[in-house]
Amino acid sequence: MNLETLLTQKVKEVIFNEFSMELPAVEFQPTRKDFEGDITVMVFPMLRHIKGNPVKIGEQIGAFLKKEVDAVSDYNVIQGFLNVVIDDAYYLDFFNGIKNDSAYGFVTELGKEGVMVEYSSPNTNKPLHLGHIRNNLLGYSVAEILKASGKKVYKTQIINDRGIHICKSMLAWQRFGNGETPESTSLKGDKLVGNYYVAFDKAYKKQVAQKIAGGIDPKVAEKEAPILLEAQEMLQKWEAGDEQVVALWKTMNGWVYKGFEETYKNLGVDFDTLYYESDTYLLGKDVVTEGLQKGVFYRKDDGSVWIDLTDEGLDEKIVLRSDGTAVYMTQDIGTAIQRIKDRPDVGGMVYTVGNEQDYHFKVLFLILKKLGYEWAQSLYHLSYGMVDLPSGKMKSREGTVVDADDLMIDMTRTAAEISEDLGKLEGYSETEKQDLYKMIGLGALKYYILKVDPKKRILFNPEESVDFQGNTGPFIQYTYARIQSILRKAEELDLQDFDDLTGQTGNDLHGAVGPNELLLGQTAGLHPKEKELIKQLQLFPETVQLAAENLSPALIANYTYDLVKEFNSFYQQVSILGEEDVEKKLLRVQLSRKVGEVIKSAFGLLGIEVPDRM
RNA sequence: GGUGGCAUAGCUCAGCUGGAUAGAGCACCUGCCUUCUAAGCAGGCGGUCCUAGGUUCGAAUCCUAGUGCCAUCACCA
Known part of the structure; x- marks a missing residue:
């Protein structure tokens, strides 16, 4: 008990x-x-x-x-x-109970009901940036945490692969591209397409300025710029299934997907099922028609369809345009229903989307509830704060975004500089070193972002590099590496002694005293630092559950930091391998090993890898 | 204007369902590497927990009002 x-x-x-x-x-x-x-x-x-x-x-x-x-x-x-x-005996007993549990802290028997976690969900007209990184890290981590807490989890995203923004990039490429391809330019596909999105905006602004100079009302000028009209025309052609437009759309989206895939791979995130807006954007329409009959929605004179949420303290919201085309909401209704159809075991969903869409999701969930879907009460909007720059909001069209790929490269480079300065990697091959630099650089970045409460906004200053000391990912990785070093030496020193460290039964050196009675009869007692460490280890399972309930990786990050601080203090104050009392030495090595395991498990939940050396 | 979120040390952040003298990291200062990895450890400096009321034995935490910042309220996503 x-x-x-x-x-x-x-x-x-x-x-x-x-x-x-x-x-x-x-x-x-x-x-x-x-x-x-x-x-x-x-x-x-x-x-x-x-x-x-x-x-x-x-x-x-x-x-x-x-x-x-x-x-x-x-x-x-x-x-x-x-x-x-x-009493020390209680803590020792507790530790003996968990020390060989390789899944300590995790619920390994998954529940029957699944939960779908949506994250990333990018537009396909430009590359991923720092905002997407926060989204991706949060979504991935929350999915892993839910899994560890005993839920069956499906990671998914909805790829916004159609719409006017895509047509803008397509049109600009047609116009200014001279047939460029990722191959011909050695550019990542998403970068290439993104360039044309920017090129479109440039041309558009120029045209608007010209019209205004010609005496046209600015508002009219913005709507009537020829290049914009052309983009709109292209969208209509796309919806009509125009072969050439669809072919170009497929080609350019293909470039983008390949680029995204590379970014996701580098970032270490993955998905179980993908949904494409182009497949699902029509789905919601039928549901809206049904809802219209049920009286959930109503039609205005102009033919547009709305829902009245004033009773709930919200406004009226449009769900279908007067021309019968779908809005974002229509599609989200359809997608949600489709997902439950595809995975009948799914009882709830988590949407990882920025807090600028709080209102949208409030309305979406309400609509689904009003439509009578039981699972609608198990929908969560994992709403996170924006990542802002000192200059304010990131804007892709103005080129003020921090690019995801560039940032990862920067972090890796910084990690490499620091590592080389410290020069502790004797005997590592060049590829081993590169892998390690990336592990550390990404560890710093991921931890930096995930340790902050999701709902709070993050201020990111590109001029100041992310720290590698103190409450950081590398600090925790470093502690892990230290522990591995101890464990390696422990094995070299006296394999026999540490047999049960590796979970093997081995011969019991201590005669009548079995591993579960370790130190129990001794008067010496636990060192205060040992006791503190065990107490901290004790908190891990409940921390996992708490993080799952709150959809908050920050709780895992903070827990891990506390554990690691405690360990370093222990490491500094007591000698582990130098301890003469064999039982004490054994306990300390086992404690170190367990702390290492928990660090690895916890960081796994954050999507951060840990190194054997650094 | 309506609605929602946020406000804690110079900076970046913790603070679980209200509990003891509000905690970390960075920065600054002082010690500690011939001993298990100094990306570390030990210590110092630093606070009107936005403001004013209220509830309570007790409030950074809960309630009300106000201030500031952000978001949102489009036949945008």
């Missing part, structure tokens, strides 16, 4: 004995470092149910716990805080 549950029972028991009162709950918190003890029982909240002096009540409870609970070795009361000292 979990210690807190046991203590809760016992506290309730003593209160019932003394006051004939059934406490609804008992509150705990970890004891602050400045006081003696491990777990603190809060007496104040009990005063609502029973009358008395908090110090006295604390004393009564403390005495009872010490007498009745083996794990409680002592206690002290300060004000309304009952600090309980937990």
Whole structure:
């Protein structure tokens, strides 16, 4: 039984004995470092149910716990805080119970019901940028966390592969491209297409300026620029299935997909199923027609279809244009329904989309609820803050975006410079080194982004490089590498001694003392740092669950940082391999190994790899 | 204007369902590498938790109002 549950029972028991009162709950918190003890029982909240002096009540409870609970070795009361000292044996026992559990912290029996996590969902007219990186890292990580918490997860995205923005790039390429291809220019396909998106905007602005100079009203000029009209015409042709336009569209999208694939691969994210807007944009229409009959929607005189959400404190929202074409909302309705059809085991969905679309998703979920879909109540918008530059918002048309590929290259380069300065990679081949630099560079970037609460905006200053010291990815990777170094030496030193480190049964060196009784009979006790480490390890499973409930990788990042800080302090203060007492040495090596495993597991949830050396 | 989010050290951020003297990192200052990797450890400096009320034994945390920043309210996505 979990210690807190046991203590809760016992506290309730003593209160019932003394006051004939059934406490609804008992509150705990970890004891602050400045006081003696491990777990603190809060007496104040009990005063609502029973009358008395908090110090006295604390004393009564403390005495009872010490007498009745083996794990409680002592206690002290300060004000309304009952600090309980937990016996080393309890912690050792706990550690022995988890040390060989390779999936520690994870729920390995997945539930029947699946959850679909959507992320990335880019437009195919320009390359991915820093904003997409945050989106991708969050989506990937949340999917991994949900999986670890016991959910069956499908990663997906909706690729916005059609629309006027795509036509703009296509038209500009036709106009100014001279038949350029990724091959002929050695450019990534998404970059090439993105260039033409910018080229379109340039030409468009020029035309608008000319018209305004010619005395035309700016608003009219913006709508009537010839190149824009042409793009709109192209969209109509695309919708009509014009062969040439569709062929060009396929070609250019193909270039973009290849480029995206490379970026995703470098970033280390993946997907289980893909949805394309061009396949799904018509789906929602039928649903809207149905909803119209059911009275969920209504038609205005001009033929457009709307939903009235004023009862919910929202506005009216359009779901179909007067010309019968679909809007974004129409398509999202269709896509959601299609996904549940495709995967009947899916009971909920998580949409990883920036907070600028909060309203859109509020409306979408409401519509699906009103349409009577039960699963609509299990839809979540993982709404995250924008990534801003010191100059403000990133704008692709103005070229102020931080490109995803460039950023990854920069980070890798910085990691390489630092590593070379430190010069600890003797014996590594050039490819091994490059792999490591990338691992560290991306570790820094990913951690930097994921440690921040998703809903908060991030200010990214390209002038200041992401740190590699302190609360950073590389710091945690470094600690992992240190641990691996210890484990390598431990094996070299005395393989026999550490047999059970690798999970093999091996011969028991210590005669009657089995691994689960390690140190239990000893008087020496645990070093305070060892105890703190075990306590921190204890928190991992609940942290995974909490992160899953809150869809927050930041909780995992912060947990890992605390664990690693604790380990480094331990590492500095006690000798591991230099310890003479064999049992202590063995415990310390095992502790180190477990910390390493948890770092690896936790970072895996963030999509960050860990190195054996660095 | 309506709605939603955010506001904590010079900077970047933690602070779980209200609990003890509000914590980290960066930056700045001081120590520690002939001993398991110094991308580290130990310590110092640094706070009107946006403001004003309220609830409570107790508020950075909950409620109300205000201020500031951001987003959104399009037959855009």
